[in-house]
Amino acid sequence: MIQVLFQQKLQILNVGLSSFADSIARAGGSVLQIEWVPPAQGQPEIGRALARLVNLLPVEIANQTAFDAYQTAQPVLNGVSSAGQVLPNMAERMILHSGPPIAWREMCGPMKGAIVGAILYEGWAENLTKAEAMASSGEIAFEPCHHHNAVGPMAGIISPSMPVWMVTNTTNGNQAFSNFNEGLGKALRFGANGPDVISRLKWMGQVLAPALRTGVELLGGVNLKPMMAQALHMGDEVHNRNAAASSLFLKRLISALLKTRTTATDIAAVVEFIAGNDHFFLNLSMAACKAMLDAAHGVPGSSMVTAMARNGVEFGIRVSGTGDRWFTAEAPVVNGLFFPGYTTADAAPDLGDSAITETAGVGGFAMAASPAIVKFVGGTPQDAIDNTMAMTHITLGRNNAFTLPSLNFAGSPAGIDIRKVVDTGIQPIINTGIAHREAGIGQIGAGITRAPLACFTQAVSALANTVASG
Amino acid sequence: MARATRIIQNFYRDSVSLMQLSSSFAKLPGVEQASAVMASANNISLLQEAGLLTEPVQASANDLLIALQGEEADTLESALTAAESALKEPSPSSTGNETSCDMAPRSIEMGLGNLIGANLALISTPGEYAASEGFKALRLGLNVMLFSDNVELKDEIALKQFAQEHDLIVMGPDCGTAILNGIPLAFANVVRRGVIGVVGASGTGLQQVTCLIDRWGSGISQAIGTGGHDLHRDVGGISMLQGLKALAADPSTSVIVLISKPPAPEVAAKVLEAAQAAGKPVIVNFLGADPDRVRRENVYPAMTLEDAAAAAVALANGRTPDIKKASVPPLPMTPLAPGQRYIRGLYSGGTFCYEASLLLKKELGQINSNTPVEPGDRLGDVWTSRKHTVIDLGDDLFTRGRPHPMIDHRLRNERLIKEANDPDVAVILLDIVLGYGSHPDPAAEMVPAIQKARNLAIKAGRHLVIVGFVCGTAADPQNLSRQETALREAGVTLAESNAQAVRMAVSVALEAAAVGERP
Numbered sequence A: 001m002i003q004v005l006f007q008q009k010l011q012i013l014n015v016g017l018s019s020f021a022d023s024i025a026r027a028g029g030s031v032l033q034i035e036w037v038p039p040a041q042g043q044p045e046i047g048r049a050l051a052r053l054v055n056l057l058p059v060e061i062a063n064q065t066a067f068d069a070y071q072t073a074q075p076v077l078n079g080v081s082s083a084g085q086v087l088p089n090m091a092e093r094m095i096l097h098s099g100p101p102i103a104w105r106e107m108c109g110p111m112k113g114a115i116v117g118a119i120l121y122e123g124w125a126e127n128l129t130k131a132e133a134m135a136s137s138g139e140i141a142f143e144p145c146h147h148h149n150a151v152g153p154m155a156g157i158i159s160p161s162m163p164v165w166m167v168t169n170t171t172n173g174n175q176a177f178s179n180f181n182e183g184l185g186k187a188l189r190f191g192a193n194g195p196d197v198i199s200r201l202k203w204m205g206q207v208l209a210p211a212l213r214t215g216v217e218l219l220g221g222v223n224l225k226p227m228m229a230q231a232l233h234m235g236d237e238v239h240n241r242n243a244a245a246s247s248l249f250l251k252r253l254i255s256a257l258l259k260t261r262t263t264a265t266d267i268a269a270v271v272e273f274i275a276g277n278d279h280f281f282l283n284l285s286m287a288a289c290k291a292m293l294d295a296a297h298g299v300p301g302s303s304m305v306t307a308m309a310r311n312g313v314e315f316g317i318r319v320s321g322t323g324d325r326w327f328t329a330e331a332p333v334v335n336g337l338f339f340p341g342y343t344t345a346d347a348a349p350d351l352g353d354s355a356i357t358e359t360a361g362v363g364g365f366a367m368a369a370s371p372a373i374v375k376f377v378g379g380t381p382q383d384a385i386d387n388t389m390a391m392t393h394i395t396l397g398r399n400n401a402f403t404l405p406s407l408n409f410a411g412s413p414a415g416i417d418i419r420k421v422v423d424t425g426i427q428p429i430i431n432t433g434i435a436h437r438e439a440g441i442g443q444i445g446a447g448i449t450r451a452p453l454a455c456f457t458q459a460v461s462a463l464a465n466t467v468a469s470g
Numbered sequence B: 001m002a003r004a005t006r007i008i009q010n011f012y013r014d015s016v017s018l019m020q021l022s023s024s025f026a027k028l029p030g031v032e033q034a035s036a037v038m039a040s041a042n043n044i045s046l047l048q049e050a051g052l053l054t055e056p057v058q059a060s061a062n063d064l065l066i067a068l069q070g071e072e073a074d075t076l077e078s079a080l081t082a083a084e085s086a087l088k089e090p091s092p093s094s095t096g097n098e099t100s101c102d103m104a105p106r107s108i109e110m111g112l113g114n115l116i117g118a119n120l121a122l123i124s125t126p127g128e129y130a131a132s133e134g135f136k137a138l139r140l141g142l143n144v145m146l147f148s149d150n151v152e153l154k155d156e157i158a159l160k161q162f163a164q165e166h167d168l169i170v171m172g173p174d175c176g177t178a179i180l181n182g183i184p185l186a187f188a189n190v191v192r193r194g195v196i197g198v199v200g201a202s203g204t205g206l207q208q209v210t211c212l213i214d215r216w217g218s219g220i221s222q223a224i225g226t227g228g229h230d231l232h233r234d235v236g237g238i239s240m241l242q243g244l245k246a247l248a249a250d251p252s253t254s255v256i257v258l259i260s261k262p263p264a265p266e267v268a269a270k271v272l273e274a275a276q277a278a279g280k281p282v283i284v285n286f287l288g289a290d291p292d293r294v295r296r297e298n299v300y301p302a303m304t305l306e307d308a309a310a311a312a313v314a315l316a317n318g319r320t321p322d323i324k325k326a327s328v329p330p331l332p333m334t335p336l337a338p339g340q341r342y343i344r345g346l347y348s349g350g351t352f353c354y355e356a357s358l359l360l361k362k363e364l365g366q367i368n369s370n371t372p373v374e375p376g377d378r379l380g381d382v383w384t385s386r387k388h389t390v391i392d393l394g395d396d397l398f399t400r401g402r403p404h405p406m407i408d409h410r411l412r413n414e415r416l417i418k419e420a421n422d423p424d425v426a427v428i429l430l431d432i433v434l435g436y437g438s439h440p441d442p443a444a445e446m447v448p449a450i451q452k453a454r455n456l457a458i459k460a461g462r463h464l465v466i467v468g469f470v471c472g473t474a475a476d477p478q479n480l481s482r483q484e485t486a487l488r489e490a491g492v493t494l495a496e497s498n499a500q501a502v503r504m505a506v507s508v509a510l511e512a513a514a515v516g517e518r519p
Helices: A018-026 A044-053 A057-072 A109-122 A128-138 A196-217 A225-234 A243-259 A264-275 A282-296 A353-359 A363-369 A372-379 A381-394 A418-424 A453-466 B015-025 B041-049 B071-090 B108-114 B127-138 B153-165 B203-215 B238-251 B265-276 B305-316 B350-364 B410-420 B443-460 B480-489 B498-517
Strands: A011-015 A030-034 A075-082 A094-097 A141-144 A163-169 A175-179 A305-311 A316-318 A325-329 A333-338 A395-404 A410-416 A430-436 A443-450 B002-008 B031-038 B064-070 B120-123 B143-146 B177-180 B183-186 B193-200 B220-223 B253-259 B284-286 B299-301 B344-345 B388-394 B423-431 B465-471 B493-495
Touching: A011 A018, A011 B108, A018 B253, A018 B305, A030 B108, A030 B305, A044 A418, A044 A453, A044 B127, A057 A282, A057 A395, A057 A410, A075 A196, A075 A282, A094 B015, A109 A128, A163 A196, A163 B423, A175 A282, A175 A453, A175 B493, A196 A243, A196 A264, A196 B305, A225 A243, A225 A282, A225 A395, A225 B350, A243 A264, A243 A282, A264 A410, A282 A353, A305 A353, A316 A453, A325 A453, A325 B120, A325 B410, A333 A372, A353 B015, A353 B041, A353 B299, A353 B423, A363 A372, A363 A381, A363 A395, A363 A410, A363 A430, A372 A395, A372 B265, A372 B299, A381 A395, A381 A410, A381 A430, A381 B177, A410 A418, A418 A453, A418 B031, A418 B108, A443 B423, B002 B071, B002 B480, B015 B031, B031 B041, B031 B071, B041 B064, B041 B203, B064 B071, B120 B127, B127 B143, B127 B153, B143 B153, B143 B183, B153 B238, B153 B350, B193 B203, B193 B238, B193 B305, B203 B253, B203 B305, B203 B350, B203 B423, B203 B465, B220 B238, B238 B253, B238 B265, B253 B265, B265 B299, B344 B410, B344 B498, B350 B388, B350 B498, B410 B423, B410 B443, B423 B443, B423 B498, B443 B480, B465 B480, B465 B498, B480 B493, B493 B498
Parallel strands: A011 A030, A011 B120, A094 A141, B120 B143, B193 B220, B193 B253, B253 B284, B284 B299, B344 B388, B344 B423, B423 B465, B465 B493
Antiparallel strands: A075 A163, A163 A175, A305 A316, A316 A325, A333 A443, A395 A410, A430 A443, B002 B064, B031 B064, B177 B183, B177 B220
């Protein structure tokens, strides 16, 4: 009965004309002004779909299920193999790329360059010209890494004989994969495909991969979640800063490597390679995040985002309750700090599967753990905390495994809820590297970007169609 | 004549802020006309109608559009730049060292995190978004007051049914006034608290009744608005019935007043049945309804808003309501010039205008209006009065692209001068509405125009009678007695209520007609 209201203190949320809130406050009432803007980018029909989903029981239950699966996942690095051997549905003449699906002719420069490099690496063509002709001929299948339980940073190129990390979520057995990190500078993932790049890839396949395989076997697997959590306490956010995590991983690995039959020369080369690459852990972090999020994927009715990925042209997301569908929008340009000699005009639009880390509640979402990161956009440590706090308004909960010292060890905000993104207009924040728009030049900077709202509005509309009213 | 436009993408401001900005932009050097709007299709067509836009613009509803008109293109360009920088100046609330911990809430759900125990959402967004905000609020367990208009009837029905199923109430859409637990909401007056509970489908009707109750020494327990369509057949009076039931169960309420235009018969039957069962006296003012169809045990019909307030005060004081023919307050008479015989009512409150039409029609026959009681009495040209005319200046016809006449008195002042120049006009009828939301000093806005109107008439050898009433209370921010004094000093004869003012106007008109008939 509404007369209950007459016995309560009236507490008002004012949505719209702020003068009404002023009047209520003047009259002694308790009122909070909502900084309202039309939700769903001003599309009333999607706004209606959103309103129907707010606090809807089947969605709330589905989200609990999805979030629990994410939260209880235990990603463990338990092997090293090659893509052709272990990736589900990997064909012989197939190359995987980052982000949502894209045709060869639409791809950005770095992705095309990396594909050509992968063709050379596989030995399918003997020179650049022939490799390009082959790529455009249609005889090679191009598919997103995400369609094969895999993730790759930047261009995200994985071809059949490339080595991959194997990560298993021991809680329910799902697997995720990622390629190896080549280091900074001229690298395949930025579209570089010169002889030095190809020969490094060969070395990674012939020396690095076997050494790591035996090392990981000897270790009996590496539980990645505690390692990520520890790195968060050491100034990493395990997306754009992996200095601590890479060191922690190497520390675990060295003694194992020394116990294997790997030659001292090779061990030295492997250790030197890993020690020289502060991003070495990134691909492990990504595979771990992918394993945690795949566990949450496919729950009917759930509005939790399970992937955010970019192919340099489009930004795409997948949502637990809407299956394998991608919701895409134009990939944004990254706001950041450029290496000397480069500007925004040189930058490729946002690229790579690495936003899987933000999707899993680390990266930009855990920025509070990594104040050094905000230097990329000239920010302060307070900005890093603010960014993390802002994400609490668009997420389902906190990941209690990933605690943040500067927030009094509160868990990192995790489980992006498309409803909250569309309702508040707060866009998920992403820390990321910036690739040169032309193939082969490499990384030219790093910074912060935000997931485009249009992906989320489309997803809300699609999810609403799958859920009965109530 | 030059025109210039500028689009600021993804930049939102609410409509009241935009009106304030528009009027400040109009004062920029070289600018004759200015408008800042969200670039919805509807707003763009309004600008085209107003002649501010002559070419199509590429903009969406989330973009802000500034359109200027003036003599020279160059000055307009610099005015646009000045306007844009004024827009982008941070508002005081968005500056300072805010941390995200107290980040301003962007949604109702987010607001619930900041205001634990919130129990009402007051929604005044543009109509196309209002129903969705209402649904969100209800789904999150909040009662809703929907000030927004232009909400589709099917949405109103869905909102109210959902609310009813979840023991919540939706006041509105198009609900201008409510007073809950002593807190005035939207356009409401600061009235004394007391034992009289009111449920009204009309905003100004609620304001009139609550203000008169205050004026006559009683007070209000709750004043619940339902929105103008609640007693529509398809809505079925859901909110009025909920409000009535709640007041019936409320120990702080001993008398109940219901206000509406005559409802659909089946809805009226339901409401009256519930009123009879309320266990407390219920006064019913269905504007223009036959009292005999309303009267029953425990249920007292009231012909006017004034009658409803008087009956409520009587019952609250333990007396039986005594509704006789109400008195006409004495009117200082100055002889009218020959030919002066018509009444022109210039109203800012829709219900006042409608009530005036009803009362005048009984005494004087045809009353022309833009919102007539009888369809046949509709004015062909709303900008030009004919014979006895009452105008609701708050009608959409007058408010498109312009603030409501309770906030902005310019349109009414212009119309007042026009009427004063008409030699046939004997009486001007005015309402002056106080309270939160209304203009901070209506008398100051109106007095110069009133003086000008009177002087025009005097110069033409006529005497213009100006009758009005102030709907407000002593505790209102504008202060009732200060407003009344200023208006009296300007020569306005003030009544306590709309009904009294109308009766005074009638007595002048009847007298004029009688004089006219004499040889």
